[in-house]
Amino acid sequence: MTHQFDAVVVGAGGAGLWAALELSGTANTAVLSKLYPTRSHTGAAQGGIGAALGNMEEDHWEWHAFDTVKGGDYLCDQDAVEVMCREAIDTVYELEHRGLPFSRTEDGRIAQRPFGGHSREFGKGPVRRSCYAADRTGHMILQTLYQQCIKNQVRFFDEFHVVDLLIEENVCRGVIAYCLADGTLHTFRAKAVILATGGCGRMFRITSNAYALTGDGMALAYRRGVPLEDMEFFQFHPTGIYKMGILITEGARGEGGVLRNARGERFMERYAPTMKDLAPRDMISRFIYREIREGRGIDGQDYVHLDLTHLPAETIETRLPDITDFVRTYLGVDPVSQPIPVQPTAHYVMGGIPTDLDARVVIDEKNTPLPGLYAAGECACVSVHGANRLGTNSLVDILVFGRRAGKHAASYVREVELPPLPRDPQARARAEIERLLANTGDERPIAIRDELRRVMMEDAGVVRTGESLQRVIEKLGELKERYARVGVRDQSKQFNTALLETVELGYLLELAEVLAKSAFAREESRGAHYREDFPNRNDTEWLRHTLAYRTEKGIELRYKPVTVTTFPPQERKY
């Protein structure tokens, strides 16, 4: 079946929904989601949106920009950071006008609270910048944007899983989607495609990411010749619930929570005397790792405590209600009176599909756009997060660049004709699905997935070495070979989730390989990429972005310069 639209948005989280809102006024737009839109992972974001409203105390977007660049260990493109921090303010107000129920100050303004790495006057001390709705900020964003899409009569295709991207002669022409309900393939012909498919945290054993986060948009673009930028930078959030990876928001430390080791010491005081428990995530994750390795994990195990017990019960119950519920449900622990066992959890990929400031996908060192293709949110790399994303900036990113993608695409589709489809556009997707259904060997996708997640966690996680990354690369070679023989036993047409999970595993393997090879090549430590064999940042050789291309001979790495405008690289101290 073939559908025709001006624009197709892939993914219905915050970035996709806002792009759709911008488009829906003037362009015939479809939103494709492999879930129901309200199931998207934006809904799991807890702590807040960073925006220098200055509702609680003096603040400026330039301070926000500095924190973002410093948090990103100077790998951010500073022109993009300036755009994001400036427009953050306006997007927060617009969200409020569209109905988002923010928590409030006594005089009725949007309430703000401290967050990791947010500072006043370029690093002098913490500032209250995170705009929040209790600890459900992402849920409220997702609901509000979905509601606005209903109001604006956006056309949704729910449970349509995009399995191919149509690019020919360097022009994007649409996508192929698999309909879960009946197993049919659909061609969506369009002038513009906006990829907003989120992250790929499911390649790690311990992750805060939903099952759905398998890097679909990134892998599809990569397979069709688009490079992936800075994939070696993967953020581990310091406070995941022990063993489960479920996130405990940084807002818990913003409200006064502290981390303690087996001796009860507030160890972050030693490592970051000014920001302490509100230092950036990459540093805290690394220091938790160090405490554990030096034998100061709780009971000698691989976790530490997040202690909220000194806070008033009312603060915990009213400002952190959801995480209180998670901790009670999953651990049987009451955070009012007991510390919470936490460990670093794979959380966010800073890298992704390279884009320019209008979210147009760019394909080389000179930032040449690929006409008709856009990317926004976690699947994209603009790059505002550099080597380590600042807390709250994922929400800022999806809002600002989702909106920009929608605005630019809306004007683009007015100017161009609908490009013709390639001959037999479904051929590749059909062949892949038929292959997976026809294979009858013993190779099971689950065994491959489990090995992938283990090796990534152990050897490409918080701390890496050339040797450990070499092990990952070898393992991935073996797993990819086994994946070629993998078969799906379920032959049903309707809701064949086993088939789609196997397709998703193929995406994860591909992206893991890009991550490992990019990380192996980068012989320095910067932000979330920490190499024990190269423990220092090296600006002379490595102040540059990685671009990984898929070629017939394997992965080819190229590099492009970082845009530095206002903030020259300095040593990072907190």
Place this chain on the structure above:
Amino acid sequence: MRYTIRIRRFNPEVDQRPRWQEFTVEMEPTDRLLDALQEIKEHQDETLAFRRSCAHGICGSDAMIINGINRLACKMLLKDLGPRITVEPLRGFKVLRDLIVDMDSFFEQYRSIKPYLIKGGEPPATEYRQTPAERAVYDDTTKCILCAACTTSCPIFWANQTFVGPAALVNAHRFIFDSRDEGAEERLEIVNKRMGVWRCRTIFNCTDACPRGIGVTKAIEDLKRALLYKKL
């Protein structure tokens, strides 16, 4: 520990009618029921079909009937369910396959109450003001994740699927009691219809079923009172 999980299965391409199937799994008592379903799918029968995504009670994908009551599979620990557990698809919607039901009518009902802020005029340069007290009035109903546990626990809905249902009413409440909103009258008119709020017989199943702890029945009562006394 060993758990026996009895699942109501239906694959329209094979089965004439739904059937029960038992699986035995070795799990930790602190594992989620969702983990046990994954274990079955991954190691025993990959044809078992269910929806899931976030796995911690936020996305609303995995509502099902667990030991007879509506719950999210990712928020129930095995130790709280006992060694023999029964799992069925939500009641009142068409079963598409195994634990997957057709949610289209549910989202249709949600859309019918105009679930978005209605406000005229140009917005101010900064935020609309709202005090913490005004915000608190509708805080509870902002928590809804549209999992459908409430609506499909309601006997009135089982009997008549044109009843708008608790979830849509919760979302009507979320906007009607928002001090910024100007659409209360048109929404109240909608919920005042024959298949609206008056079908509710305050059975409280919905309140028991809500995985987010929303006082669903209370929210519905607030709507009834607003209609009776013409006062918000």
